[in-house]
Amino acid sequence: MFRAVLLLLALLAALPAQASETVICRVCANTGMLPCKAHGKAMLEKEHSVHFCSAAMECKICGGTLQVDCKSCRNEKSEAELAKLQKRMQDWRADRKLKVDDVAKGLPLMHLQTAHFELAYGIKPQPVGREKFETHPAMHLYGERLETLRTEFMKLLGAEDGELNGRLQVFMSRDQLGQQNLAPIVTQGLGGGKAVGVKSMGVLSVYCMWQEPTTLPDDEALHRNIIHNTTHLLLCNLAPSLHLYDKHVGWIDEGFSHWFEDKLTGKCTNFCYEEVLMQGAASFKGGRWRAPVRRMVDEGKLTSFAALAQKNTDELDFPQHAQSFALIDWLLTVHGGPKFKTFIGMIKAGKATRDALQAVYNTTPIAIDTEFSTWVKANYSPQEPR
């Protein structure tokens, strides 16, 4: 009995002083806020997993905050927080209008800010697998796909958040006009031209593209294109930030992007080479490269590493793209991602490929040909489709 009284006294003492003064609101459980009912359960979850969504901000009831003020009680603190959030959202939307919509002047774009990406999205509705996706949920899907790629990238290399700089920007237009207007501005000076996509790589990390119908006929092709190019952004952005396309490491730059295309979609179909992009649907061996590389080894048709390692990203031919993919597959499979991160860090810091290979993998540009061929023979079948 005595103990129970003591316990009760202790509980009373622990209650905050104003608790007895505040009216308990059963409608909102005293939060002062109620969830906005205009979004549907599934979409509401998607909206909560991102920072800002321009489509959610069209909501006449909540303006994108996903909450409404509880009319049954007064809660000044939560009302002030809601007003602050509304202001931040409106500022962001105004900024996107000024810097993106007003520049693109093409078909309408939606905007999404996730934890690590800023996405402008205007792709026309198309099936994803067998499911039809409207533009708004499709934009969220691409936001999730970008975040997934980044998570896989960090996990593979054992990289920390602080090793990537700023928010990566991706622009996906439906029409060529939007692309031509946006690309030179958002990449800060690179052209738009006739290419499917333009990238700025390094600290400023931007990929600006349009869904050119011949090369990117469906969602699968579009997804793979985004993976290939965003992987370039991530690899270049990783500290120390530096673009790689003109550093005579085309085999690393392309090979690593191909490796993620293959890992996440099972095929490689994107080549960073202007002429190829303009040829229409470029393809090498149906995008499944393990067996063709095995046959290149068996037939003695590999490019010597010493020669391959001279080439820039846009100087690789199709077989060299496949060989680059396999070289990266070998390095990652046998030696793991963290060693590759050390290796690429040395290359970016200006170390010669020969010296970085020696330091990290204890091999040489001459010895690597035999080591790589031996591994390919043991691990790639000449017949398998992949």
Ligand SMILES: [Zn+2]
């Ligand atoms: Zn209330």
Ligand SMILES: [Zn+2]
């Ligand atoms: Zn949304």
Ligand SMILES: [Zn+2]
């Ligand atoms: Zn709402």
Ligand SMILES: [Zn+2]
């Ligand atoms: Zn590429």
